[in-house]
Protein backbone atom coordinates (compact mmCIF):
# COMPACT_ATOMS: atom_id res chain seq x y z
CA UNK A 1 0.00 0.00 0.00
CA UNK A 2 1.38 3.36 -0.98
CA UNK A 3 1.94 5.77 1.85
CA UNK A 4 2.30 9.50 1.45
CA UNK A 5 5.88 10.52 2.31
CA UNK A 6 4.59 13.85 3.52
CA UNK A 7 1.81 12.94 5.94
CA UNK A 8 2.06 9.09 5.97
CA UNK A 9 -1.60 8.87 5.05
CA UNK A 10 -2.76 5.92 2.98
CA UNK A 11 -5.58 7.90 1.49
CA UNK A 12 -3.98 8.00 -1.94
CA UNK A 13 -5.97 8.16 -5.14
CA UNK A 14 -4.75 7.34 -8.60
CA UNK A 15 -5.16 10.23 -11.04
CA UNK A 16 -3.21 8.93 -14.01
CA UNK A 17 -0.49 6.53 -15.14
CA UNK A 18 2.04 6.59 -12.30
CA UNK A 19 0.37 9.66 -10.87
CA UNK A 20 -1.29 9.78 -7.51
CA UNK A 21 -2.93 12.28 -5.24
CA UNK A 22 -2.91 12.45 -1.48
CA UNK A 23 -6.37 13.40 -0.27
CA UNK A 24 -5.04 14.03 3.18
CA UNK A 25 -2.47 16.76 2.51
CA UNK A 26 -3.48 17.58 -1.08
CA UNK A 27 -0.22 16.94 -2.86
CA UNK A 28 0.40 15.19 -6.11
CA UNK A 29 2.74 12.21 -6.26
CA UNK A 30 4.32 10.88 -9.40
CA UNK A 31 6.40 7.76 -9.66
CA UNK A 32 9.39 7.47 -11.91
CA UNK A 33 12.61 5.45 -11.85
CA UNK A 34 11.72 4.00 -8.43
CA UNK A 35 11.42 7.45 -6.93
CA UNK A 36 8.41 9.47 -5.95
CA UNK A 37 8.20 13.12 -6.92
CA UNK A 38 6.00 15.34 -4.82
CA UNK A 39 4.23 18.42 -6.06
CA UNK A 40 2.00 20.92 -4.44
CA UNK A 41 -0.85 22.22 -6.55
CA UNK A 42 -0.99 25.98 -6.28
CA UNK A 43 -4.20 28.00 -6.39
CA UNK A 44 -3.57 28.95 -10.01
CA UNK A 45 -3.23 25.29 -10.94
CA UNK A 46 0.54 25.28 -11.35
CA UNK A 47 2.71 22.71 -9.63
CA UNK A 48 5.63 23.43 -7.34
CA UNK A 49 8.08 20.70 -6.50
CA UNK A 50 8.44 19.53 -2.93
CA UNK A 51 11.25 17.10 -3.66
CA UNK A 52 13.82 19.25 -1.88
CA UNK A 53 11.99 18.71 1.39
CA UNK A 54 12.58 14.97 1.32
CA UNK A 55 15.62 12.75 1.27
CA UNK A 56 16.16 10.22 -1.49
CA UNK A 57 15.47 7.55 1.11
CA UNK A 58 12.05 8.97 1.88
CA UNK A 59 11.18 9.30 -1.79
CA UNK A 60 12.43 5.90 -2.82
CA UNK A 61 9.71 3.44 -3.67
CA UNK A 62 10.19 -0.03 -5.06
CA UNK A 63 6.93 -0.12 -6.91
CA UNK A 64 5.66 -3.12 -4.97
CA UNK A 65 3.45 -0.74 -3.01
CA UNK A 66 1.36 -0.16 -6.08
Ligand SMILES: [Zn+2]
Pocket residue numbers: 004005006007008009022023024025026027
Ligand atom coordinates in the same frame (compact mmCIF):
# COMPACT_ATOMS: atom_id res chain seq x y z
ZN1 LIG B 1 -0.14 13.30 2.24
